[in-house]
Amino acid sequence: MPVFQGPLEGAPHHTVDLRSDTVTYPSIKMKEAMFRAPVGDDVFGEDPTVKELEKKIASLLGKESALLVPSGTMANLICVLTHCWMRGSEVILGDQSHLHVWAQGGIAQIGNIHHRTLKNLPDGSFSLTELKALVRGDDPHWPVTSLVCIENTQNMLGGKALPLRWLDEIGAVCQELGLPLHCDGARLLNAAVAVGQPPSRLVRHCQSVAFCINKGLGAPMGSLVVGSKEFIERAIRVRKVLGGGLHQAGMFAAAGLYALEHVAPRLAWDHTHARAIAQGEFDREIMRYPIAGVKEMHSSAVTVDLKEVQTNMVLLTTDNIRVNAKKLCDRLAMVSDEEAEELDEQTVVMMLPITDTVVRCMTHCALTKSDIASVVKKLKFVINEYDSMVFLEYKIEVGQG
Numbered sequence: 001m002p003v004f005q006g007p008l009e010g011a012p013h014h015t016v017d018l019r020s021d022t023v024t025y026p027s028i029k030m031k032e033a034m035f036r037a038p039v040g041d042d043v044f045g046e047d048p049t050v051k052e053l054e055k056k057i058a059s060l061l062g063k064e065s066a067l068l069v070p071s072g073t074m075a076n077l078i079c080v081l082t083h084c085w086m087r088g089s090e091v092i093l094g095d096q097s098h099l100h101v102w103a104q105g106g107i108a109q110i111g112n113i114h115h116r117t118l119k120n121l122p123d124g125s126f127s128l129t130e131l132k133a134l135v136r137g138d139d140p141h142w143p144v145t146s147l148v149c150i151e152n153t154q155n156m157l158g159g160k161a162l163p164l165r166w167l168d169e170i171g172a173v174c175q176e177l178g179l180p181l182h183c184d185g186a187r188l189l190n191a192a193v194a195v196g197q198p199p200s201r202l203v204r205h206c207q208s209v210a211f212c213i214n215k216g217l218g219a220p221m222g223s224l225v226v227g228s229k230e231f232i233e234r235a236i237r238v239r240k241v242l243g244g245g246l247h248q249a250g251m252f253a254a255a256g257l258y259a260l261e262h263v264a265p266r267l268a269w270d271h272t273h274a275r276a277i278a279q280g281e282f283d284r285e286i287m288r289y290p291i292a293g294v295k296e297m298h299s300s301a302v303t304v305d306l307k308e309v310q311t312n313m314v315l316l317t318t319d320n321i322r323v324n325a326k327k328l329c330d331r332l333a334m335v336s337d338e339e340a341e342e343l344d345e346q347t348v349v350m351m352l353p354i355t356d357t358v359v360r361c362m363t364h365c366a367l368t369k370s371d372i373a374s375v376v377k378k379l380k381f382v383i384n385e386y387d388s389m390v391f392l393e394y395k396i397e398v399g400q401g
Contacts, residue, residue, distance in 0.1 A: 089144055
């Protein structure tokens, strides 16, 4: 029996963390930029580096103004609370959206805001016909429909970039209904790269955007609320009551400025790395995949749909018979004696189970081509273990018969 363990003590090993694109550390050059940043008291509006970042992000998204806040969760909450200023408000959003699934119900818990969900379609969108049907009429028994929320890229559906045509259509519908549209744009730049459009084009019809500088861009913390000047003035009040006002915040803003200049231009590499894990790296000279990705392994225990891989996320689906999502993640985080001998390396791979059967793998700016090669080798070995179970079970049945 193989022995499962962590890396052998004293043996050369390394860990490749693919749980999220938030696991990165600031590079030395980013830290230098943070160290040199001029600062002031941002609560008084006196931090020059924060002002520079806010101005740059607002311009990037084609909006009037922006506001630095500590986290993406707070950015989305501030946007919803700022739109839903009146008691009795209701928000419409996708059933797989981050706001609905991963934010602890903050809009209800803190904002007393009711919400209704629409079924997210495989491409991350939802039915606009159903959206229209959910909008409340003027009845004192009902809450008041006050906001529609979208997410781009769509995390739970594998980092999907929302279709540009649908973004135009929902913008027209919301305008017709007189409803503001908010975009959770935590990974908006990944979506922009995927569809080949500037980020401002993707949020043209949105009255507010939550934009992260620590997801994908490698900054240690920070998000921005983006919208009109009037919207941001109101958002400042909400940020204050939530405890989100930072004083000498210029060092964090400097990390964001560095990331926009040096990390954002290479986001396409993260997408290439994700594709390599899913399919393999194509060699044009020999016109084939010399290192097979998960798809090319033709496994029945762990599968991937290449059509779903658009940005820096890969969703691996387990058969839930030989292996489920948690067991796959636990196995990837271990090293067996046989594995160490056969692969001639000890690699711990960290991934995230997001349902009982689905594992999320997310590439980011801290990964190298060598890391991706190690991940693919590890996956091939581990997946083969699970696929071999069918053969072993067959031999046992035949032997017993």
